[in-house]
Amino acid sequence: MVYHQVLVIGGGLAGLRAAIEVRRKGLDVALLSQVYAIRSHSNAAQGGINASLANIEAGRDDNWMKHAYDTVKGSDFLADQDAVEIMAKEAPAAIFELEHWGTPFSRTGDGKIDQRPFGGTEFPRTCFAADKTGRAIMHTLFEQANGLGIKFYPERVMLLLVATDDMCHGIVALNIVTGKLESFGAGAVILATGGYGRVYARSTNSLINTGSGMAIAYYAGAGLEDMEFVQFHPTSLVGTNILMTEACRSEGGYLINNQGERFMKNYAPALMELAPRDIVARAIQIEIQEGRGFENDYVLLDLRHLGEECILERLPEIRLHAINFANVDPIREPIPVQPAQHYSMGGVDCNTDGETEMQGFFASGECACVSIHGANRLGGNSLLETVIFGRRAGAKAAEYVKRKEKASVQEDTLEQALVNMQHRIVALTEGGGGEDPAQIRRELGQTMTEKVGIFREMQQMQEAVNKIADLKVRYQRLRPINHNRIFNLDLVRAYELEKMLDIADIIARGALVREESRGSHYRTDCRARDDEQWLKHTIAHYTPEGPRFSYRKVEITQWEPEARKY
Amino acid sequence: MLKVVTLKVFRFDPQIDEEPHFQEFDIPLRPRMTILDGLFYILEEQDPTLSFRFACREGVCGSCALFINGSYRLACQTQFANLQTKIVVVNPLPHLPLIKDLVVDMTPFFEKYELIMPYLKTLTAPPEREHLQSPTQRKKIKEVIDCILCGCCHSACPMTWTNKEYLGPAALTKAYRFVADSRDEASPERINIVNTEVGIWRCHTTFNCVEACPKMINPTASIQALKRRTVAHWFRLR
Numbered sequence: 001m002v003y004h005q006v007l008v009i010g011g012g013l014a015g016l017r018a019a020i021e022v023r024r025k026g027l028d029v030a031l032l033s034q035v036y037a038i039r040s041h042s043n044a045a046q047g048g049i050n051a052s053l054a055n056i057e058a059g060r061d062d063n064w065m066k067h068a069y070d071t072v073k074g075s076d077f078l079a080d081q082d083a084v085e086i087m088a089k090e091a092p093a094a095i096f097e098l099e100h101w102g103t104p105f106s107r108t109g110d111g112k113i114d115q116r117p118f119g120g121t122e123f124p125r126t127c128f129a130a131d132k133t134g135r136a137i138m139h140t141l142f143e144q145a146n147g148l149g150i151k152f153y154p155e156r157v158m159l160l161l162v163a164t165d166d167m168c169h170g171i172v173a174l175n176i177v178t179g180k181l182e183s184f185g186a187g188a189v190i191l192a193t194g195g196y197g198r199v200y201a202r203s204t205n206s207l208i209n210t211g212s213g214m215a216i217a218y219y220a221g222a223g224l225e226d227m228e229f230v231q232f233h234p235t236s237l238v239g240t241n242i243l244m245t246e247a248c249r250s251e252g253g254y255l256i257n258n259q260g261e262r263f264m265k266n267y268a269p270a271l272m273e274l275a276p277r278d279i280v281a282r283a284i285q286i287e288i289q290e291g292r293g294f295e296n297d298y299v300l301l302d303l304r305h306l307g308e309e310c311i312l313e314r315l316p317e318i319r320l321h322a323i324n325f326a327n328v329d330p331i332r333e334p335i336p337v338q339p340a341q342h343y344s345m346g347g348v349d350c351n352t353d354g355e356t357e358m359q360g361f362f363a364s365g366e367c368a369c370v371s372i373h374g375a376n377r378l379g380g381n382s383l384l385e386t387v388i389f390g391r392r393a394g395a396k397a398a399e400y401v402k403r404k405e406k407a408s409v410q411e412d413t414l415e416q417a418l419v420n421m422q423h424r425i426v427a428l429t430e431g432g433g434g435e436d437p438a439q440i441r442r443e444l445g446q447t448m449t450e451k452v453g454i455f456r457e458m459q460q461m462q463e464a465v466n467k468i469a470d471l472k473v474r475y476q477r478l479r480p481i482n483h484n485r486i487f488n489l490d491l492v493r494a495y496e497l498e499k500m501l502d503i504a505d506i507i508a509r510g511a512l513v514r515e516e517s518r519g520s521h522y523r524t525d526c527r528a529r530d531d532e533q534w535l536k537h538t539i540a541h542y543t544p545e546g547p548r549f550s551y552r553k554v555e556i557t558q559w560e561p562e563a564r565k566y
Numbered sequence: 567m568l569k570v571v572t573l574k575v576f577r578f579d580p581q582i583d584e585e586p587h588f589q590e591f592d593i594p595l596r597p598r599m600t601i602l603d604g605l606f607y608i609l610e611e612q613d614p615t616l617s618f619r620f621a622c623r624e625g626v627c628g629s630c631a632l633f634i635n636g637s638y639r640l641a642c643q644t645q646f647a648n649l650q651t652k653i654v655v656v657n658p659l660p661h662l663p664l665i666k667d668l669v670v671d672m673t674p675f676f677e678k679y680e681l682i683m684p685y686l687k688t689l690t691a692p693p694e695r696e697h698l699q700s701p702t703q704r705k706k707i708k709e710v711i712d713c714i715l716c717g718c719c720h721s722a723c724p725m726t727w728t729n730k731e732y733l734g735p736a737a738l739t740k741a742y743r744f745v746a747d748s749r750d751e752a753s754p755e756r757i758n759i760v761n762t763e764v765g766i767w768r769c770h771t772t773f774n775c776v777e778a779c780p781k782m783i784n785p786t787a788s789i790q791a792l793k794r795r796t797v798a799h800w801f802r803l804r
Contacts, residue, residue, distance in 0.1 A: 147687075
C-alpha cells in the first residue's frame with residue numbers, strides 16, 4: 001500500500017489547484033489521474049474565466065456583486081448565494097494568481113488582462129487566452145505542480161473509494177499500464193474527476209468523461225446533488241459535437257436559421273445570441289424541430305462578418321476545429337452547429353470548502369456541487385470554480401489532516417478492499433452472457449440525448465428510466481471482457497459502463513420527480529418555475545434498490561427569486 | 567470516396583509476442599471519420615485487445631500522437647478521407663519505449679520536460695494586480711504556448727534517436743516559452759540549463775520537428791532563438 005497525507009483524484013484544473021494548495025501548506029500530496037495529468041478535459045475549455053476586473057472601458061462599473069447577481073440569475077435562483085458570493089469576491093485574486101504563475105492571458109492595448117462579454121452577463125468580465133483558455137491555465141497549473149515536486153500517478157483508474165463509518169481511508173485503483181490493482185491510503189481524499197458527458201450520445205466532453213468518479217463517491221455514501229440539471233451547450237460542431245465556444249458569439253457571431261434569420265430576436269431580444277446557454281440551446285432546438293434548421297439537424301453559426309483578422313487573433317482554434325473536423329473554414333463559410341451535452345451542474349454534495357458528508361473526503365470542480373451554478377451555469381464560471389474551490393478544498397483537506405489526532409491508516413481495510421475488487425474484476429472478465437458493452441453504451445447515450453435532453457416530458461423520462469433499468473439487467477449478462485493485463489481498454493470501459501448506468505439513472509429519476517421547469521431542466525408538461533414547491537436542491541443517496549432522494553433548501557442571502565428575463 | 571479502408575495496425579503484446587507484427591482491419595467509412603474513430607471501431611467491433619491512448623478527440627490534449635502513413639499525426643484530427651489511401655498504416659510513436667500496441671512509454675519525454683524548470687519564475691515580488699504585458703510582448707509566446715506535449719517532435723528528432731540525454735525539441739521549446747515571456751526572471755538560470763552539449767547545441771536543424779508538429783509550431787526556430795540569446799548572454803557576461 002502507498003500512503004500520502006492527501007490524495008487528489010483527477011488531473012484537471014480543480015485537482016491540480018487543490019494539490020498545489022495542499023503542497024503549499026507543507027503536506028505530502030499525490031495526484032492520481034486516469035490519463036497523464038496534462039491530458040485532462042480542462043484542456044478543452046475555450047472561451048474564458050470570469051472575474052470583475054473592470055479592465056476594459058465597457059466593464060469599468062463591474063464589481064463582484066454584479067458578477068454574483070448575474071450568476072444567481074443565470075442559475076435560475078437555484079445556486080446557493082453564500083457560495084456564489086465567495087466565488088465572485090475571490091475571483092479577481094484568483095485570476096491575478098494565475099497570471100503571476102504565468103498564464104498567457106490575452107492583453108488589452110495597455111497590457112492588462114483583456115476581457116470579453118459572455119452569455120447572461122451585464123459587463124464584459126470574461127478573461128481569456130484567445131480561444132484556448134482552459135489549456136493555457138491547465139499548462140500553467142501543471143507547470144506549478146512540477147515546480148512544487150508534486151507526485152503524479154498517471155494512468156490509474158479509481159475503482160473504489162474505501163470508507164468505513166462515513167470516514168474515508170483511501171482508494172483502490174487499477175494501474176492501466178501494468179494491469180495491477182493498487183491501494184492508496186490517505187489522510188484525506190479530494191475528488192476532482194470532472195463530469196459525466198459521455199452518458200449522453202451528443203456531448204462536447206472528452207471521451208474519458210464518464211462520471212465514474214461521482215458514481216464511486218456515491219456508492220461509498222456521498223450524496224449527489226442536483227444531478228437532473230444538465231447543461232446543453234448551444235453550439236457544438238455537427239458530427240463530432242466538438243465545442244464551438246460561446247466566445248464565437250461574444251465576439252459578434254450570429255446564429256442563423258434556414259430563413260437566413262437571426263432567430264434569437266424571437267427568444268431573447270435584449271441579449272440576442274448572448275442569452276444564457278439554456279435559453280439559446282432551447283431556441284436552436286425549437287428552430288430545428290419546427291423545420292427552420294438545416295437537414296433537420298443544425299443551424300448555422302456565422303462568423304464571416306468578424307473578418308479574417310479577428311478570427312485569426314481571437315478564435316484561431318475554433319477555425320482549426322471547424323476545418324479539421326467539419327471541413328469548413330469559418331472565414332469563408334458559416335459553421336454547422338447543434339446543441340450538445342456540455343456540463344454537469346450537479347455533483348458530489350459539498351460545502352464551500354469541498355467538505356462532504358464523509359469525513360476526510362472532499363470534492364472539487366465539475367464533479368462537485370457547491371452549488372454555484374444552480375440550474376444553469378454561466379459561461380466562464382466553471383474554470384473559475386475549479387481554481388477557487390480547488391484551492392479551498394486543498395486548504396481544508398490540509399487543515400483536516402493536520403488536525404487528525406494521529407494517522408489512523410486502515411491498511412487491512414484497504415487490502416481487503418483490493419482483494420474484493422480483484423474478485424470483481426475476474427468476474428467481469430469471465431462474463432455472464434453475450435451482451436456487448438459498446439452496444440449498451442450506445443443505447444444509453446441515445447436514450448439520454450433523446451429522452452432526458454433539452455426538452456423533457458414525463459412519459460419520455462419514464463421510458464428512459466425503464467430503458468436504463470433494462471440496460472442494467474443486460475449489463476449483468478456481459479460477454480467475457482478482455483483479461484489481458486496491459487493497457488486493457490476493454491476492461492476499463494466495461495467497468496466505467498456500470499457507473500455510467502447509475503449516473504444516468506440518477507439524472508433521469510431526479511428529472512422525472514422535479515415537476516417544474518428551471519434553468520436547464522425544461523419540461524414541456526410543466527413549463528413554469530415553481531418556487532413554492534421546488535426552490536430546493538435534490539440530493540441522491542445510494543441504496544441497493546436505487547437512489548433515495550431528499551431535498552435541501554437553497555441559501556438565499558440577498559437576491560429573492562424573480563422572473564428571469566433577458 | 568472510399569467506402570472501406572484497411573487499417574494496418576502495429577501490434578505487440580509483451581506477454582505473448584516475441585516480435586511486433588501488423589494486423590489488418592477493414593473499416594467501413596463514415597463521413598469525416600478519423601483514425602481515432604477507426605481505432606475505436608476495431609476495439610468495439612473487431613478486437614477488444616487493442617491498446618491505444620485517447621482523451622479529448624479534438625486535438626488539444628496530446629494523447630493520441632501516432633505515426634500514420636509515415637507522418638506524425640494526432641489520430642483524432644486526421645480524417646481517412648484526407649489521407650486518400652486504401653491502406654492506412656498506423657504505428658506507435660517511434661523511438662520511445664514500447665508498452666503495448668500503439669502505446670509507448672512517455673516517461674523519457676516528460677523527464678526532459680521536468681529538467682528545463684518548466685514554470686514561470688520571478689525573483690521580485692508580484693504586483694498587486696496583473697503584470698503588465700503588452701500585446702507585442704504577448705505575441706512573442708503566442709505560437710509556443712500552443713504546445714500540447716504530444717511528443718511528435720521529440721519522437722521525430724534524429725538527435726533524440728542517437729542521444730538519450732538530449733533535451734529534445736519539446737523541452738527546449740518549453741524553455742524558450744519562458745525565456746521569451748516578459749514576466750519570467752530566470753533566463754540566466756534557464757540558459758545555463760540549455761547551454762550544454764545535450765541542450766541547444768545538440769540541435770542540428772534537421773527541421774523534422776517542424777514537419778512533425780500537429781499544432782504548427784516551429785520548435786527549431788525556438789531552439790535557434792535560444793542559441794542567439796545564449797550567445798548574447800555570454801557576451802554580456804564578458
